[in-house]
Amino acid sequence: MVEKRSPEVREQQLDAVFGALADPTRRAMVRRLASGDATVGELAEPFAMSFQAVSKHLRVLELAGLVERSRRAQQRPCKLRVEPLVAASGWLGDYHELWESSFDRLDAHLTKKKGSAHA
Amino acid sequence: MVEKRSPEVREQQLDAVFGALADPTRRAMVRRLASGDATVGELAEPFAMSFQAVSKHLRVLELAGLVERSRRAQQRPCKLRVEPLVAASGWLGDYHELWESSFDRLDAHLTKKKGSAHA
DNA sequence: GTATTATTCAACCTCATGGTTGAAAAACGA
DNA sequence: TCGTTTTTCAACCATGAGGTTGAATAATAC
Numbered sequence: 001m002v003e004k005r006s007p008e009v010r011e012q013q014l015d016a017v018f019g020a021l022a023d024p025t026r027r028a029m030v031r032r033l034a035s036g037d038a039t040v041g042e043l044a045e046p047f048a049m050s051f052q053a054v055s056k057h058l059r060v061l062e063l064a065g066l067v068e069r070s071r072r073a074q075q076r077p078c079k080l081r082v083e084p085l086v087a088a089s090g091w092l093g094d095y096h097e098l099w100e101s102s103f104d105r106l107d108a109h110l111t112k113k114k115g116s117a118h119a
Numbered sequence: 120m121v122e123k124r125s126p127e128v129r130e131q132q133l134d135a136v137f138g139a140l141a142d143p144t145r146r147a148m149v150r151r152l153a154s155g156d157a158t159v160g161e162l163a164e165p166f167a168m169s170f171q172a173v174s175k176h177l178r179v180l181e182l183a184g185l186v187e188r189s190r191r192a193q194q195r196p197c198k199l200r201v202e203p204l205v206a207a208s209g210w211l212g213d214y215h216e217l218w219e220s221s222f223d224r225l226d227a228h229l230t231k232k233k234g235s236a237h238a
Numbered sequence: 239g240t241a242t243t244a245t246t247c248a249a250c251c252t253c254a255t256g257g258t259t260g261a262a263a264a265a266c267g268a
Numbered sequence: 269t270c271g272t273t274t275t276t277c278a279a280c281c282a283t284g285a286g287g288t289t290g291a292a293t294a295a296t297a298c
Contacts, residue, residue: 011143011146014140014141014143014146015141015142015143018137018138018140018141019137019138019141021133021137021210022133022134022137022138022141023134023255023256024130024133024134025256027130027133027210030214034213034214034217039274039275040274040275040276041273041274041275049256049257050257050258050259051274051275051276052257052258052259052275052276052277053256053257053258055275055276055277056255056256056257056276057256059276060255071264071265073264073265073266073273073274074264074265074266074272074273074274074275075265075273075274075275076274076275076276080217082214082217085211085214088211089208089211089212089215091140091146092204092207092208092211093208094150094153095149095153095201095204096208098153098199098201142285142286144286158244158245159244159245159246160243160244160245168286168287169287169288169289170244170245170246171245171246171247171287171288171289172286172287172288174245174246174247175246175285175286175287176286178246179285190294190295192243192244192294192295192296193242193243193244193245193294193295193296194243194244194245194295195244195245195246
Protein backbone atom coordinates (compact mmCIF):
# COMPACT_ATOMS: atom_id res chain seq x y z
CA MET A 1 0.00 0.00 0.00
CA VAL A 2 2.92 2.28 0.62
CA GLU A 3 4.24 2.90 -2.86
CA LYS A 4 7.92 3.23 -3.47
CA ARG A 5 8.28 6.44 -5.44
CA SER A 6 11.22 7.52 -7.50
CA PRO A 7 12.64 10.99 -6.82
CA GLU A 8 11.30 12.30 -10.15
CA VAL A 9 7.82 11.08 -9.38
CA ARG A 10 8.00 12.57 -5.93
CA GLU A 11 9.05 15.87 -7.47
CA GLN A 12 6.11 15.73 -9.84
CA GLN A 13 3.80 14.97 -6.97
CA LEU A 14 5.10 18.01 -5.13
CA ASP A 15 4.60 20.12 -8.26
CA ALA A 16 1.02 18.94 -8.43
CA VAL A 17 0.24 19.28 -4.75
CA PHE A 18 1.80 22.69 -4.20
CA GLY A 19 0.23 23.81 -7.47
CA ALA A 20 -3.16 22.57 -6.36
CA LEU A 21 -2.85 24.40 -3.05
CA ALA A 22 -1.77 27.64 -4.73
CA ASP A 23 -5.36 28.61 -5.36
CA PRO A 24 -7.73 29.96 -2.70
CA THR A 25 -10.77 28.24 -4.17
CA ARG A 26 -9.04 24.89 -4.07
CA ARG A 27 -7.73 25.45 -0.55
CA ALA A 28 -11.28 26.25 0.51
CA MET A 29 -12.44 23.01 -1.09
CA VAL A 30 -9.80 21.08 0.79
CA ARG A 31 -10.90 22.76 4.00
CA ARG A 32 -14.51 21.88 3.23
CA LEU A 33 -13.64 18.26 2.46
CA ALA A 34 -11.64 17.98 5.65
CA SER A 35 -14.93 18.24 7.50
CA GLY A 36 -16.56 15.50 5.45
CA ASP A 37 -17.22 14.17 1.98
CA ALA A 38 -19.22 16.33 -0.41
CA THR A 39 -20.74 16.30 -3.87
CA VAL A 40 -19.68 18.67 -6.60
CA GLY A 41 -22.84 20.66 -6.06
CA GLU A 42 -22.22 21.02 -2.36
CA LEU A 43 -18.66 22.08 -3.01
CA ALA A 44 -19.76 24.62 -5.61
CA GLU A 45 -22.42 26.17 -3.43
CA PRO A 46 -20.25 28.69 -1.53
CA PHE A 47 -18.60 30.03 -4.68
CA ALA A 48 -19.79 32.60 -7.19
CA MET A 49 -18.65 30.37 -9.98
CA SER A 50 -20.13 27.92 -12.44
CA PHE A 51 -20.33 24.21 -11.72
CA GLN A 52 -18.00 23.66 -14.63
CA ALA A 53 -15.31 25.81 -13.06
CA VAL A 54 -15.67 23.94 -9.79
CA SER A 55 -15.48 20.68 -11.68
CA LYS A 56 -12.19 21.81 -13.20
CA HIS A 57 -10.74 22.72 -9.82
CA LEU A 58 -11.80 19.33 -8.61
CA ARG A 59 -9.95 17.68 -11.44
CA VAL A 60 -6.79 19.55 -10.44
CA LEU A 61 -7.18 18.29 -6.89
CA GLU A 62 -7.83 14.80 -8.21
CA LEU A 63 -4.70 14.83 -10.40
CA ALA A 64 -2.73 15.90 -7.35
CA GLY A 65 -4.14 12.89 -5.53
CA LEU A 66 -5.93 15.09 -3.04
CA VAL A 67 -9.41 13.97 -3.96
CA GLU A 68 -10.89 10.57 -4.57
CA ARG A 69 -14.28 10.16 -6.14
CA SER A 70 -16.94 7.53 -6.09
CA ARG A 71 -20.38 7.25 -7.58
CA ARG A 72 -23.73 7.47 -5.86
CA ALA A 73 -26.74 7.89 -8.14
CA GLN A 74 -26.10 10.94 -10.32
CA GLN A 75 -23.65 12.30 -7.81
CA ARG A 76 -19.90 11.93 -7.62
CA PRO A 77 -19.04 12.33 -3.97
CA CYS A 78 -15.56 13.65 -3.23
CA LYS A 79 -13.37 12.45 -0.42
CA LEU A 80 -10.17 14.08 0.75
CA ARG A 81 -7.01 12.01 0.49
CA VAL A 82 -4.45 13.08 2.96
CA GLU A 83 -1.28 11.45 1.70
CA PRO A 84 -0.28 14.29 -0.65
CA LEU A 85 -0.73 16.75 2.21
CA VAL A 86 1.61 14.60 4.23
CA ALA A 87 4.12 14.66 1.39
CA ALA A 88 3.98 18.45 1.13
CA SER A 89 4.23 18.78 4.88
CA GLY A 90 7.18 16.44 4.85
CA TRP A 91 9.01 18.55 2.31
CA LEU A 92 8.47 21.66 4.41
CA GLY A 93 9.44 19.70 7.48
CA ASP A 94 12.96 19.35 6.15
CA TYR A 95 13.38 23.01 7.00
CA HIS A 96 12.02 22.88 10.50
CA GLU A 97 15.42 22.71 12.05
CA LEU A 98 16.53 25.52 9.83
CA TRP A 99 13.88 27.84 11.07
CA GLU A 100 14.20 26.72 14.62
CA SER A 101 17.75 28.04 14.55
CA SER A 102 17.35 31.03 12.24
CA PHE A 103 16.97 34.71 12.83
CA ASP A 104 13.30 34.18 12.08
CA ARG A 105 13.09 32.06 15.20
CA LEU A 106 11.06 34.49 17.22
CA ASP A 107 8.72 35.26 14.36
CA ALA A 108 8.27 31.59 13.62
CA HIS A 109 7.41 30.74 17.18
CA LEU A 110 4.93 33.54 17.52
CA THR A 111 3.29 32.62 14.23
CA LYS A 112 2.96 29.08 15.51
CA LYS A 113 1.42 30.19 18.76
CA LYS A 114 -1.07 32.41 17.03
CA GLY A 115 -1.92 29.32 15.00
CA SER A 116 -5.35 28.89 16.53
CA ALA A 117 -6.57 31.48 14.03
CA HIS A 118 -5.31 29.40 11.10
CA ALA A 119 -8.37 27.30 10.43
CA MET B 120 8.12 42.70 14.08
CA VAL B 121 5.32 40.19 13.98
CA GLU B 122 2.91 41.68 11.50
CA LYS B 123 -0.80 41.35 12.02
CA ARG B 124 -2.13 40.05 8.74
CA SER B 125 -5.68 40.16 7.53
CA PRO B 126 -7.22 36.90 6.30
CA GLU B 127 -7.18 38.11 2.67
CA VAL B 128 -3.52 38.99 2.86
CA ARG B 129 -2.74 35.66 4.46
CA GLU B 130 -4.64 33.94 1.65
CA GLN B 131 -2.61 35.86 -0.89
CA GLN B 132 0.57 34.93 0.89
CA LEU B 133 -0.42 31.26 0.72
CA ASP B 134 -1.20 31.66 -2.99
CA ALA B 135 2.27 33.08 -3.51
CA VAL B 136 4.13 30.61 -1.34
CA PHE B 137 2.44 27.46 -2.58
CA GLY B 138 2.76 28.81 -6.12
CA ALA B 139 6.44 29.47 -5.61
CA LEU B 140 6.98 25.95 -4.30
CA ALA B 141 5.04 24.37 -7.16
CA ASP B 142 8.12 24.42 -9.37
CA PRO B 143 11.02 22.00 -9.07
CA THR B 144 13.63 24.61 -10.02
CA ARG B 145 12.43 26.92 -7.29
CA ARG B 146 12.25 24.14 -4.71
CA ALA B 147 15.83 23.27 -5.59
CA MET B 148 16.80 26.90 -5.08
CA VAL B 149 15.14 26.93 -1.69
CA ARG B 150 17.01 23.75 -0.80
CA ARG B 151 20.25 25.34 -1.95
CA LEU B 152 19.61 28.52 0.03
CA ALA B 153 18.78 26.50 3.11
CA SER B 154 22.43 25.54 3.23
CA GLY B 155 23.62 29.13 2.96
CA ASP B 156 23.29 32.39 1.08
CA ALA B 157 24.16 32.44 -2.61
CA THR B 158 24.48 34.79 -5.54
CA VAL B 159 22.32 34.53 -8.65
CA GLY B 160 25.24 33.04 -10.52
CA GLU B 161 25.80 30.39 -7.88
CA LEU B 162 22.12 29.55 -7.88
CA ALA B 163 22.04 29.34 -11.66
CA GLU B 164 25.06 27.08 -11.92
CA PRO B 165 23.34 23.69 -11.45
CA PHE B 166 20.62 24.45 -14.00
CA ALA B 167 20.63 24.13 -17.77
CA MET B 168 18.91 27.47 -18.01
CA SER B 169 19.81 31.09 -18.71
CA PHE B 170 20.65 33.55 -15.94
CA GLN B 171 17.58 35.48 -16.94
CA ALA B 172 15.32 32.54 -16.29
CA VAL B 173 16.92 31.99 -12.91
CA SER B 174 16.51 35.67 -12.17
CA LYS B 175 12.80 35.36 -12.89
CA HIS B 176 12.42 32.38 -10.59
CA LEU B 177 14.19 34.37 -7.95
CA ARG B 178 11.74 37.19 -8.34
CA VAL B 179 8.88 34.76 -7.79
CA LEU B 180 10.53 33.56 -4.60
CA GLU B 181 11.12 37.16 -3.57
CA LEU B 182 7.49 38.15 -4.16
CA ALA B 183 6.47 35.18 -2.02
CA GLY B 184 8.74 36.55 0.70
CA LEU B 185 10.96 33.49 0.54
CA VAL B 186 14.07 35.34 -0.53
CA GLU B 187 15.67 38.53 0.67
CA ARG B 188 18.41 40.20 -1.29
CA SER B 189 21.24 42.51 -0.48
CA ARG B 190 24.03 44.04 -2.46
CA ARG B 191 27.71 43.15 -2.42
CA ALA B 192 29.76 44.63 -5.24
CA GLN B 193 28.09 43.63 -8.50
CA GLN B 194 26.44 40.69 -6.81
CA ARG B 195 23.01 40.40 -5.25
CA PRO B 196 23.34 37.72 -2.61
CA CYS B 197 20.15 35.85 -1.78
CA LYS B 198 19.11 34.76 1.65
CA LEU B 199 16.28 32.41 2.51
CA ARG B 200 13.46 33.81 4.61
CA VAL B 201 11.72 31.16 6.53
CA GLU B 202 8.53 32.83 7.67
CA PRO B 203 6.50 31.98 4.54
CA LEU B 204 7.55 28.35 4.90
CA VAL B 205 6.24 28.49 8.43
CA ALA B 206 2.97 29.93 7.17
CA ALA B 207 2.58 27.18 4.57
CA SER B 208 3.51 24.55 7.11
CA GLY B 209 0.99 26.03 9.49
CA TRP B 210 -1.79 25.76 6.94
CA LEU B 211 -0.97 22.13 6.33
CA GLY B 212 -0.66 21.61 10.06
CA ASP B 213 -4.35 22.33 10.44
CA TYR B 214 -4.92 18.92 8.89
CA HIS B 215 -2.49 17.00 11.05
CA GLU B 216 -5.17 15.73 13.34
CA LEU B 217 -7.24 14.80 10.35
CA TRP B 218 -4.58 12.56 8.96
CA GLU B 219 -3.63 11.17 12.29
CA SER B 220 -7.12 9.73 12.51
CA SER B 221 -7.80 8.90 8.87
CA PHE B 222 -7.59 5.72 6.86
CA ASP B 223 -4.34 7.10 5.51
CA ARG B 224 -2.89 6.85 9.00
CA LEU B 225 -0.53 3.98 8.30
CA ASP B 226 0.69 5.46 5.07
CA ALA B 227 1.22 8.82 6.69
CA HIS B 228 3.26 7.38 9.52
CA LEU B 229 5.43 5.35 7.24
CA THR B 230 6.04 8.33 4.98
CA LYS B 231 7.06 10.30 8.02
CA LYS B 232 9.45 7.62 9.23
CA LYS B 233 11.10 7.29 5.85
CA GLY B 234 11.56 11.04 6.03
CA SER B 235 15.37 10.85 6.25
CA ALA B 236 15.38 10.43 2.46
CA HIS B 237 13.45 13.68 1.98
CA ALA B 238 16.33 16.14 1.90
C1' DG C 239 37.02 56.74 -19.84
C1' DT C 240 36.88 51.70 -21.13
C1' DA C 241 36.36 47.13 -20.31
C1' DT C 242 34.62 43.32 -17.37
C1' DT C 243 31.47 41.02 -14.45
C1' DA C 244 26.92 40.22 -12.46
C1' DT C 245 22.39 40.97 -12.92
C1' DT C 246 18.09 42.73 -14.72
C1' DC C 247 14.82 44.71 -18.27
C1' DA C 248 12.14 44.22 -22.50
C1' DA C 249 10.17 41.82 -26.09
C1' DC C 250 8.79 37.72 -27.72
C1' DC C 251 7.06 32.73 -28.01
C1' DT C 252 4.42 28.77 -26.43
C1' DC C 253 1.57 26.53 -23.47
C1' DA C 254 -1.15 26.15 -19.18
C1' DT C 255 -4.78 28.23 -16.07
C1' DG C 256 -9.05 29.90 -14.68
C1' DG C 257 -12.98 31.37 -16.16
C1' DT C 258 -17.13 31.45 -19.47
C1' DT C 259 -21.18 29.22 -22.29
C1' DG C 260 -23.65 25.48 -24.55
C1' DA C 261 -24.31 20.76 -25.40
C1' DA C 262 -23.86 15.92 -23.91
C1' DA C 263 -23.90 11.98 -20.72
C1' DA C 264 -25.39 9.16 -16.76
C1' DA C 265 -28.56 7.87 -13.37
C1' DC C 266 -32.71 8.30 -11.57
C1' DG C 267 -38.38 9.23 -11.07
C1' DA C 268 -42.87 9.21 -13.40
C1' DT D 269 -40.09 6.70 -22.94
C1' DC D 270 -39.65 11.42 -21.18
C1' DG D 271 -38.09 14.62 -18.29
C1' DT D 272 -35.10 16.05 -14.34
C1' DT D 273 -30.91 16.29 -11.83
C1' DT D 274 -25.94 16.12 -11.47
C1' DT D 275 -21.88 16.35 -13.56
C1' DT D 276 -18.71 16.50 -17.37
C1' DC D 277 -17.03 17.58 -22.19
C1' DA D 278 -15.81 20.91 -25.80
C1' DA D 279 -14.78 25.21 -27.53
C1' DC D 280 -13.47 29.56 -26.59
C1' DC D 281 -11.23 33.74 -24.36
C1' DA D 282 -7.96 36.44 -21.58
C1' DT D 283 -4.13 36.28 -18.77
C1' DG D 284 0.05 34.62 -16.83
C1' DA D 285 4.11 31.28 -16.45
C1' DG D 286 8.34 29.66 -17.94
C1' DG D 287 11.52 29.87 -21.23
C1' DT D 288 14.38 32.31 -24.99
C1' DT D 289 17.49 36.28 -26.90
C1' DG D 290 19.44 40.88 -26.97
C1' DA D 291 20.16 45.24 -24.90
C1' DA D 292 20.68 47.93 -20.63
C1' DT D 293 22.29 48.84 -15.92
C1' DA D 294 25.47 48.83 -11.83
C1' DA D 295 29.67 48.11 -9.57
C1' DT D 296 34.38 47.30 -9.99
C1' DA D 297 39.20 47.06 -12.26
C1' DC D 298 42.53 49.06 -15.36
